[in-house]
Amino acid sequence: MPAETGAAALKGRAEPAIQTVEVALGARSYRILVGAGLLAEAGRHLAQAGRPRQVAIVTDENLADRHLPALQTALAEAGIAAVAQVLPPGEGAKSFGSFERLCEWLLEVRIERRDMVLAFGGGVVGDLAGFAAAVLRRGTRFAQVPTTLLAQVDSAVGGKTAINTRFGKNLIGAFHQPELVLADTDLLDSLPPRELRAGYAEVLKYGLLGDRAFLDWLAAHGPAVLDGADGGAARAEAIARSCRAKAAFVAGDERESGDRALLNLGHTFGHALEAEAGMTGDLLHGEAVAVGMLCAAILSERRGLLGAADTAAVRRHLAAAGLPQSLAEIGGADWPAGRLYAHMRQDKKAEGGRLRFVLMRGLGNAFLADDVAEDEVRDTLDAVRRPGNMA
Known part of the structure; x- marks a missing residue:
């Protein structure tokens, strides 16, 4: 990963064309954009998908220092207000306790149905934030900016959201499709090799x-x-x-x-x-x-x-x-x-x-x-x- 990070660094690179994948679900169809530099353009793409009044970013501690400021800048440049909740990293965050705390926070910051919950992280963040969006006010808009290879190829696509229980993985959840998925390949540069290998399995x-x-x-x-x-x-x-x-x-x-x-x-x-x-x-x-x-x-x-x-x-x-x-x-x-x-x-x-x-x-x-x-x-x-x- 280059020493320089943030929106300015990502914008300054000459990148190949962005690939678009359509998920055909009638009125709920959405696009997956794949390529480099998408984080810096996140605000513009969200606006094109239907500008939300406010975005609630859900991320974890591993992303917050390195990439969250770039995402916040991209949203601000598009005139989109944003608040952020930073979770502890790891599978342990997909619990009833974390789910309750996240829902309470979303209500506290007054996220409404036509606002948007934005998952910015790997599969754990996407599953937890997506489940919260599915049940908040009986369904709130949702988008994903997946940051791991596994999330970009699998968990961020298709609308599966869930938390874990003592009986097993992903047993409590809901289907709740995102409105947009931005798979920025630049974000993979900072992943540990073990995380990349795990994503490659999918x-x-x-x-x-x-x-x-x-x-x-x-x-x-x-x-x-x-x-x-x-x-x-x-x-x-x-x-x-x-x-x-x-x-x-x-x-x-x-x-x-x-x-x-x-x-x-x-x-x-x-x-x-x-x-x-x-x-x-x-x-x-x-x-x-x-x-x-x-x-x-x-x-x-x-x-x-x-x-x-x-x-x-x-x-x-x-x-x-x-x-x-x-x-x-x-x-x-x-x-x-x-x-x-x-x-x-x-x-x-x-x-x-x-x-x-x-x-x-x-x-x-x-x-x-x-x-x-x-x-x-x-x-x-x-x-x-x-x-x-x-x-």
Whole structure:
């Protein structure tokens, strides 16, 4: 990240064209803008989307010092009044207590329905702020400026908002679509490498579940997505392609009653791993999903749906990105399979008490299966317990 930060620094760079992704939801359709320098133009883009009287920015301590002043300046330049609430960083902020405090603050600063709640952060900020916007005065306008790779390709798109409980992740929430998403690739320059790798797991997911050509593209360009050595061009392309894939699922199945559930490839396993880890932030969501996607590949192979070469390809993709491939690598070598399965029984995709898993009939061809037995799940978890005993 250059030493100079803020709106002036971002405006002074010559950047490639901004890519636009449309999320087609009729009267509630919105745009995702992907590219560099968008933070400095946030006020102008919000005004074009329908100028709010006041914006309530929700961010966290990691963003407040480095980037919040630039966002506030951009809004002020567009004549938009703004107030800000700074949250503690980490998954622990997605709690009932944080949700209550945020809602009380939004009421205190008199945010009305036609004002706007603006999530400025990663997935935790987006989920929490979006849920607050969904219920505040029975629904308040909402927009996202995601600041992590994971949020830019996944959590900021599609309107899922939620908080965690002791029973599991994202079990209390609502669907509440944003009116605009600004994915500024410049913001990724300051992310720690581990955060970028975790976000890359969600990028890889789109190739595995429905786009073999994208998977092949990632095999060639994945390193550039992670290190940004090409000036951010590969990152922007990966984000735009991921958003287009997700937008298509959202447009066809907004409330996850059908095919949108395919976007949870690796997540039934992954959420169980996060729950067992305690949702403290020690295990990142993308790391859990990475192990979960490998579990889905192994389970698919054991059912005769996926060839051994394809499972090996999943491992190679994860290894090339520096992502974990075993429970031992995420501190879970001794986590009991039965307890992990108990976490899965709280999965949001479960119907009639039956778990649904996203499996693969070849790479790029995912489907939902609701006939997976508990012993299959236990055996799959045991297969990834340690690197040396993976089957």
